[in-house]
Amino acid sequence: MIEIKDLTKIYKLSNKKKAELKTKDSEKVAVDGVSLEAHPGEIYGLLGPNGAGKTTTLRCVATLLKPTKGEISVCGFDTVKEGKQVRDKICFLTNEIKLDPHFSASYMFDFFGGLHGIDNETLSKRKEDFFKRFDIMDFKDKKIEDLSTGMKQKAAIAVSLVHDPEVIIFDEPTNGLDIITARVVTDFLRELRDSGKTIIVSTHIMSEAQKLCDRIGMIIDGRKVAEGTLSELLAEESAEDLEDAFFKVYKRVKGEDKIS
Amino acid sequence: MRGAKRIIKKELARVFKDKRLIFTMYIMPAILMFAIYGLMGKLMSSMNNDITEHTDIVTVVNATEAFKQVVTTTGYEKNASVTYVDQSEYASNKQQYENEILNGEKDLLVVFDEDFEAVFNAYANKGDKIPNINVSYNDTENYSSKAHNVFTNLVANTYREVLQTVRLGDLEQLDVFNVTENQIVKEGKKGTEFLSMLLPYMIVLMLFSSAMSITVDAIAGEKERGTLSSMLLAPISRTEIVVGKLVSLSILSTLSALVYCVSMIFAMPLMQKGMGGGDVNLSFIGVDTGLMLLATIVLMNLLFVSLLSVISIMAKDTKTASSLVAPMYIIVVLAGVMTMFSGGGDMPLWRYAIPVYGNALVVQQICSGEAQITSFLATVAGLAVAIAVFVGLTSKAFNSEKIMFNA
Numbered sequence: 001m002i003e004i005k006d007l008t009k010i011y012k013l014s015n016k017k018k019a020e021l022k023t024k025d026s027e028k029v030a031v032d033g034v035s036l037e038a039h040p041g042e043i044y045g046l047l048g049p050n051g052a053g054k055t056t057t058l059r060c061v062a063t064l065l066k067p068t069k070g071e072i073s074v075c076g077f078d079t080v081k082e083g084k085q086v087r088d089k090i091c092f093l094t095n096e097i098k099l100d101p102h103f104s105a106s107y108m109f110d111f112f113g114g115l116h117g118i119d120n121e122t123l124s125k126r127k128e129d130f131f132k133r134f135d136i137m138d139f140k141d142k143k144i145e146d147l148s149t150g151m152k153q154k155a156a157i158a159v160s161l162v163h164d165p166e167v168i169i170f171d172e173p174t175n176g177l178d179i180i181t182a183r184v185v186t187d188f189l190r191e192l193r194d195s196g197k198t199i200i201v202s203t204h205i206m207s208e209a210q211k212l213c214d215r216i217g218m219i220i221d222g223r224k225v226a227e228g229t230l231s232e233l234l235a236e237e238s239a240e241d242l243e244d245a246f247f248k249v250y251k252r253v254k255g256e257d258k259i260s
Numbered sequence: 261m262r263g264a265k266r267i268i269k270k271e272l273a274r275v276f277k278d279k280r281l282i283f284t285m286y287i288m289p290a291i292l293m294f295a296i297y298g299l300m301g302k303l304m305s306s307m308n309n310d311i312t313e314h315t316d317i318v319t320v321v322n323a324t325e326a327f328k329q330v331v332t333t334t335g336y337e338k339n340a341s342v343t344y345v346d347q348s349e350y351a352s353n354k355q356q357y358e359n360e361i362l363n364g365e366k367d368l369l370v371v372f373d374e375d376f377e378a379v380f381n382a383y384a385n386k387g388d389k390i391p392n393i394n395v396s397y398n399d400t401e402n403y404s405s406k407a408h409n410v411f412t413n414l415v416a417n418t419y420r421e422v423l424q425t426v427r428l429g430d431l432e433q434l435d436v437f438n439v440t441e442n443q444i445v446k447e448g449k450k451g452t453e454f455l456s457m458l459l460p461y462m463i464v465l466m467l468f469s470s471a472m473s474i475t476v477d478a479i480a481g482e483k484e485r486g487t488l489s490s491m492l493l494a495p496i497s498r499t500e501i502v503v504g505k506l507v508s509l510s511i512l513s514t515l516s517a518l519v520y521c522v523s524m525i526f527a528m529p530l531m532q533k534g535m536g537g538g539d540v541n542l543s544f545i546g547v548d549t550g551l552m553l554l555a556t557i558v559l560m561n562l563l564f565v566s567l568l569s570v571i572s573i574m575a576k577d578t579k580t581a582s583s584l585v586a587p588m589y590i591i592v593v594l595a596g597v598m599t600m601f602s603g604g605g606d607m608p609l610w611r612y613a614i615p616v617y618g619n620a621l622v623v624q625q626i627c628s629g630e631a632q633i634t635s636f637l638a639t640v641a642g643l644a645v646a647i648a649v650f651v652g653l654t655s656k657a658f659n660s661e662k663i664m665f666n667a
Contacts, residue, residue, distance in 0.1 A: 012662075064492060065661050088495035097493070098486040102274050114266045115494040 001075055001198055002038040002061060002167060007031050008069035009056050009222075030056040032222035033070070038200045038215075040166070043193050045213030046202040047246065053222040054202035055094070058171050061200065062092035075166055088116065091160040094171035098156065101145035105136055105155035108144070109162055116163035123162070130158040134184065150181035157185065168192055170201040174208060186212055206243040218246060220253050263496030267504025268511075271478065275512055285516055290523035297527035304531070307402075316340040316407035317365075319357060321350040322372040330419045340407070347374050361398050367407035369396040380423060456628035457600050460620040463521055463557060464596035470516035471564035472585055475509050479572035480581035489664070498658040506565055506651065514561045521557075549631040553623065556636070559643040560619050564592075566650035573657040576666065592616055599624050609634060613642030 009031040011017075018024065031053040038044035046054045059065040061072055063083040071078065077085040099108045106127065113123040131137045134154040144152060153176075161168075173189065174182035189212065193199050203209050209216055210230060218226040218233075226233060226249050230242060239245035275281045316339060320327070323344050331342060350357065350371065360366040371394040373379060379391040393416065397408040425431055482488040491501055568585060575581035599620040612618040612635040622639040625631050657663045 059665065062493060064489070064665060084495045084497065087493055090493075092493050096486045097489040099490060100270075100274075100482070100487045101485065102278070103270075107270075107273075111266065111270050112490075112494060115263050115491075115496055117262070117495075 001040060001073075002036075002044075002200060003073045004034060004036050004057070004061070004070070005072070006070035007034045007057065007060060007067050007072060009053070009060060009065060010068040029222050031060070034217075034219070034222070034224045035070075036217050036224060036227065038167075038198050040198045041193060041196050042214040043189060043199040043201060043212055045209045045216045046200065046219055047204070047206070047209045047213075047216050047242075048202075048219035049204055049250075052219045054204075054219055055171055056222075057219070058092070058094075058169050058200065058202055062090060062169055063087055064092075088163065089165055090167040090169055091163070091165040092169045092171075093157060093160050093173065095175055096171075099144050099152070099159060102143060104141045104143055105131070105147075105159065106140040108155070108159045112159055113162045118163060126162065126164070127158075130161060133188070134158050149176060150178055153177055153181060154184070157188070166197060168197055168199045170199070172203060173201050174203075174205070206241070206246060210242040216242070218249055220250060223253075225249055225253050261500060261503065263494065263500040264504035264507070267491070267501060268508040271505070271508030272511065285512075286519050289516070290519050293520065293523040294527045294530070297524075297531040301531040311402050311406050314339075314403050314406070316367045316403065316410065318342045318368040318370065318407060318411065319345055319366060320370045320372070321345050322347055322374055322376060323370075324372065324377050326377075326422060327372070327415075327419050330415060330422055334414050334418050336410075336415050339410070358396065361396055361404065364398065364401045364404065367397065367401070367404040368411055370394070370411065371396070383427075456624050459521075459525075459627045460599045460623040461596035462524060463517070463623055464560070464592060464616060464620050466520040466524075467513070467517045467557065467561050468564050468589060468592045470520065471509070471513040471561060471568055472589065474513045474516070475565050475568035476572050476578055476581045476585060478505065478509055479569050480575045480578045483573065483575075483664070484577040492658075492664065499655055502569075502651065502655045502658050506562070506569060506654070509565045509569070510558070510562045513565060514558055517557065517561060549626050549629075552631055552636050553626045556619055556622055556626075556639060556643075559640060559647070560616070563615055563619075563643055563647050563650070566647050566654060569654045570650050570657060573654060574663060596620050609638045612636075612638040615642055615646040618642055 008029070011028045011030055013021065013023070013026055013028055017028075018026070021028065034053070034057060036044070046057060048054050056065065060067050061074060061079065063079045063086050066080055071080075073079070074086045075089045077089065079086050099105070103111070109127050109130075110123060113126075118126075131140055134157065136151070136155055136158055139147060139151060144155060147155065168189070170189070173185050177185065186208070189199055189201070193214070201213070203212075213230070215227065215229050216233060217224050226236070226245075228236065233242065233245045234240070237245040237248045239248055275285060318340050320342055321344075323331075328344070331337060336342070357366075357369050361369055373391045373393075376391040376393075379389055382388065383390060395408065395411065395416075398404040399408075421431065424434075428434070479488070492498070567588065571584045571588065572581045575584055595617040598617055602621065602624075607621070612621055618635075618639050619642075622631075622635055625635060
């Protein structure tokens with residue numbers, strides 16, 4: 001269970017950043033008063049364009065960033081005050097966070113299992129399960145640097161699940177994956193949902209969100225502008241598909257001229 | 261600290277389970293050290309031999325008969341080919357003779373005054389003219405420089421004594437008194453000057469370069485590769501990660517620095533033999549001073565690792581980290597060099613507490629057999645403070661969103 005209440009995250013901009021973003025403001029509001037809930041047994045999708053605040057929101061949930069305002073609780077633990085407990089309940093996957101390339105998937109699985117305090121018996125049983133599930137068995141002892149991108153991603157997913165987390169946070173789950181690996185990942189997310197896990201993913205791929213997510217929150221410029229199940233969103237916007245619905249919302253928020 | 265222990269284990273496994281890394285970090289440096297010093301020694305000794313065995317090409321103008329006799333009796337011609345030339349020949353080709361010295365074709369040109377013997381014989385009273393021998397040589401040419409030394413010490417001095425005997429009869433009356441010398445040196449301290457001058461500098465340099473190569477990759481590299489973030493998601497505190505990283509890096513780089521130091525100490529005699537020096541002597545280092553040396557090395561290493569960690573974690577990638585570390589390297593080298601010329605003598609205690617410089621001074625004291633517990637304690641105190649500051653800063657940086665996630 002994830003509860004985000006009025007989350008605001010403001011970044012202070014360095015002079016270099018100001019030049020990069022072509023702004024004179026010394027602050028950037030990345031997330032602006034977002035509230036949402038993700039429940040066990042559901043996949044919640046954060047949908048929005050690049051730079052909308054999806055990654056920042058997920059990083060706040062994963063305790064990597066501290067909210068400027070608002071509160072986040074994960075399985076009843078506060079992400080700021082009880083970071084350790086939160087990290088024990090979650091797994092956070094993103095393309096930017098990677099496994100040490102000098103080690104094998106098997107070593108990394110044991111290493112992170114150890115950090116989570118999992119006993120050896122459970123660890124080896126879980127390793128076998130996950131490695132079989134993701135077809136890692138054949139290359140489990142190969143150094144991660146020698147693996148292909150798809151294999152690396154599979155290994156990273158298996159390792160991140162070492163502690164059987166209740167909450168799975170996935171930033172752009174299929175980004176950079178070939179269609180077969182992407183399918184393995186999305187199928188697995190569904191399986192995890194069916195086993196009662198709370199899953200929150202971010203994506204800018206409409207078709208993925210449409211197929212995968214039980215509920216969707218649209219984020220534009222740091223604000224949550226719409227939320228609901230796919231059918232609710234389509235009905236509300238009188239749209240044919242999610243992409244259609246998203247652009248209707250986007251036009252309303254940004255004004256017609258912005259996307260023409 | 262369960263997490264810290266696991267991180268230490270992992271970081272050590274990264275090196276010690278990789279045969280290639282073990283070889284490049286710990287075996288190759290030792291082999292290289294022996295190869296470099298051995299080669300330097302060999303080159304130096306063959307160069308020295310070549311110079312000693314070279315036959316000097318000497319031209320002597322207006323030589324007296326007595327001089328020629330001295331050349332024969334001293335056996336000078338065994339290692340020198342002497343050509344005698346008269347004044348008219350010399351006068352017509354003077355420039356050519358000088359050019360030959362300049363170009364290194366000949367080694368020495370000795371010109372006697374034309375009236376050398378007459379002037380010598382005419383001397384009667386104080387203030388009378390004395391004859392002159394002009395010796396031309398080229399100090400930038402090894403052969404010429406050596407020819408000059410041999411000529412002055414062997415031939416010219418002997419010839420002087422011959423003529424002094426002619427004039428005074430008994431030369432012993434010139435010896436007004438004798439000086440006898442008696443060197444009093446602590447047993448085992450002979451041959452420490454070279455080591456005590458060079459070792460502190462080398463230790464500082466090697467510690468820093470070992471720490472540099474390991475730390476920059478393990479912190480800035482991991483940050484760049486995104487593997488550090490995966491650790492931040494584990495249910496352990498950031499302090500545990502910092503402790504785990506720093507301790508493992510210190511172990512790895514101390515080992516690497518020790519390999520360098522030990523192989524250097526054993527390889528250096530290879531070079532010294534070539535230079536004609538004695539053996540490097542370390543027997544004056546006892547158990548107590550050895551422990552002091554080890555403690556200083558370990559703490560200095562921790563200082564470098566923590567300093568480099570701060571820099572590495574602030575940098576966004578290894579390239580930036582390396583460029584930030586470069587000025588540090590120069591400062592450390594400078595501190596090491598300063599100890600080479602700081603000489604002995606009493607120094608205020610606070611100087612030993614200055615990180616790097618003071619530590620190198622203590623290493624110098626230990627290596628010259630003059631270890632003092634007070635200066636050692638001052639250096640340990642200085643190091644402890646500096647390490648605490650850098651560890652604190654690293655911890656703070658690990659907790660900073662801006663630094664860790666560029667947020």
